Amino acid sequence: MATNELMMMMLRIATAAAVLLVAAALAGVASAEQGGGFVVTGRVYCDPCRAGFETKASKNVEGATVEIVCRPFGGSKETLKAEATTDVGGWYKLEIDQDHQSEICEVVLAKSPDPECSEIEEFRDRARVPLTCNNGMKQQGVRYANPIAFFRKDPLKDCGALLQVYDLKDASETP
Numbered sequence: 001m002a003t004n005e006l007m008m009m010m011l012r013i014a015t016a017a018a019v020l021l022v023a024a025a026l027a028g029v030a031s032a033e034q035g036g037g038f039v040v041t042g043r044v045y046c047d048p049c050r051a052g053f054e055t056k057a058s059k060n061v062e063g064a065t066v067e068i069v070c071r072p073f074g075g076s077k078e079t080l081k082a083e084a085t086t087d088v089g090g091w092y093k094l095e096i097d098q099d100h101q102s103e104i105c106e107v108v109l110a111k112s113p114d115p116e117c118s119e120i121e122e123f124r125d126r127a128r129v130p131l132t133c134n135n136g137m138k139q140q141g142v143r144y145a146n147p148i149a150f151f152r153k154d155p156l157k158d159c160g161a162l163l164q165v166y167d168l169k170d171a172s173e174t175p
Helices: 002-034 159-164
Strands: 038-047 065-072 080-085 091-096 103-111 126-128 142-144 148-151
Touching (some): 038 065, 038 103, 065 091, 103 148
Parallel strands (some): 038 148
16 A cells, blocks of 8 residues: 555656646746847938839948837837947848837938938838737847838939839829
């Protein structure tokens, strides 16, 4: 009888140990997924034709300044503001050390080093970026922002011909 009781007690201890090991492993995976922060990366270009999208005439902007700004949904108080400068390829990288699940975060153009291409057009000057681990994305903490552009005050002379290649039509002309 004592042997059966001893075996049952050993079985309970082994089961409890297995449950604890599984729980510890799951907690480790969950904390690894939450990570310590994010890297936001993206590109800045000059739109010399004022097309609103990249064309063959677009050029990457080296030395441009961008900011990332986070604020609560429906609020205007900034909870995060950080700045970065683009490299020779027009790419920037911002390191963010915390989750901003309850906030809207956007990369915003701040300053162009090129006076010929420095106009900032409202609503085309930013790219929204989700900075949370709780959204189903598996990107190892890297967030890629859409490219954003500075505009020339006056389009280049050959932009008309260049844009004809894209066969753009007004909505009234489209069947």
